[in-house]
Amino acid sequence: MKNETARNFVFGIIAGGAALLVAAIFRMITGGLFIPELASQTLFSLTPGQVESFSVETFGSLAKYSAFASAIIVNLIIYGILALLLHKIYLILGSRRLAANLLQLSFIPYFVMATITAILLQLNELLTGSSEIQYALLFLLLPNVAYGRTLSYLFQRDISAKRIDSQMPSNVGVEAGEIPDVAAVSPVPRISRKQFITMAASTAVAAGIFFWARGFLFHDQSSMPVSIPKTPMPLPNIPAGSIFAEQALAPFVRSELTPNDKFYRIDTNIIVPSVDANTWRLNIRGLVKNGPLQFTYDEIKTMTSVSEYATLECISDKIQGDLISTAYWKGVPLKSILEKAGVLPEAIYVVFRCSDGYDVGIPLDRGIMDGTILAYEMNGVPLPTEHGFPVRAIVPGLYGMMNAKWITDIELVDKVYEGFWQRRGWANNAKYQTHSKIVLPGDTLRNRFEALSANIATPGSKSPIAGLAFAGDRGISKVEVSTDGGNTWQTASLKDPLSRNSWVLWALEWIPQNKGKYNLVVRATDNYGNLQIAEITDIYPNGATGYHSVDEFVV
Incomplete structure (x- = not known):
């Protein structure tokens, strides 16, 4: 009994996987509803800002995708539980009544998923046109037909296999060394022409209803942008002799x-x-x-x-x-x-x-x-x-x-x-904090900048320090760099910004005199004379503050 329950639960998960696959395909093609996505969005809607902030700081973008993966698992478990109930209905209806089975095995999960969707929509603030109830009813149709068809097939195969086991003599072919004729005992029933036509017709009808209703009720969604001539971008000039013209900083400057x-x-x-x-x-x-x-x-x-x-x-x-x-x-x-x-x-x-x-x-x-x-x-x-x-x-x-x-x-x-x-709880007066970052040396912003050459700092040799500073539309007037943990400061060179609303690249030519560990720190001042806040604060609710620092070893 336990084995049968577990087997039916697995059948439900397999059929649920088919349903989610169909739903995901239609989500990608049509922009329709996908329950795991809706569930994870609902979780975001209900999550307090401080909790969300902690998740982002701890897990980054993985937090969002972990919630999505968890929603998929829960969805599959629900489909597995539904299969336990649907198996009993299947036995009552009889495996020969394919059309009735498909109707029952699809309607019940459709109703359950529609109910879950309606609840999520009530809780979710991120309501969209594709999340209205008519979309929910429409986009849940084909996935649950796929669920019913897959589950019906698995149930039929399982019952046929049990029939073979029960009808096969235990000593057939054992003493004589013969191979039992399984097909002669009770062949696994194949889908008849009539059954195949019924299944194909049900799928065609469901697909027809889907596309007719979708075209009738809703606009088509596609991200096929209209052709636009490429706009030429003006390239900034770098004065000869500038520190930003040095070869070591070329990838850094190109990444502006x-x-x-x-x-x-x-x-x-x-x-x-x-x-x-x-x-x-x-x-x-x-x-x-x-x-x-x-x-x-x-x-x-x-x-x-x-x-x-x-x-x-x-x-x-x-x-x-x-x-x-x-x-x-x-x-x-x-x-x-x-x-x-x-x-x-x-x-x-x-x-x-x-x-x-x-x-x-x-x-x-x-x-x-x-x-x-x-x-x-x-x-x-x-x-x-x-x-x-x-x-x-x-x-x-x-x-x-x-x-x-x-x-x-x-x-x-x-x-x-x-x-x-x-x-x-996040800031409504969300002005950028004045801040600065060290890009070279270190690995900050490696996802945004070209690969920078690894620089091995040695005593008496040039070792450039470079990075960016940003204060929104307030601009940057000065960047200072410390190589001794903030005890003393040197003014860095600033590259002319691309605009008053862009970041500013800065660089300092550093020549370390001794071997050892150096703590590099940077701070910026905006065009209104406001020095970057030194106190380290969390990103929630106003954006992070504090000086960025990296350790550099001179060998």
């Missing part, structure tokens, strides 16, 4: 602009949202006198555009972290779009709402500042899907979480708005 595939990505999504530019619309509503307005992707691209260098950094970036990158963005000034809408005097906040359910608000005065744009290009090419296609916000001076991706709606409101992360 982060390639798209190296640009950091932090969001709440396990699977990147996919948006069709042809059906996408940007809606402007709220406290606007000419609204609501709606713009297509083509209309956005035909508006007067600007191009700018800007650095983005995640508020979860540690002092020694690498969640910071710089790109060349092209887009439409948000100010010009708001002017078309006609912002009413009582509006004080701009709220971005996104296709993945994310929402965040910025002060109106930030929204109309020069440099705040809705970007549709990144480093000369259409905005990549993982970075917010078709448009994302670039808001100089504010941490990355305020620079919304996959934007679908912009709303003007008359109160301070707290977005997704702010409702979990």
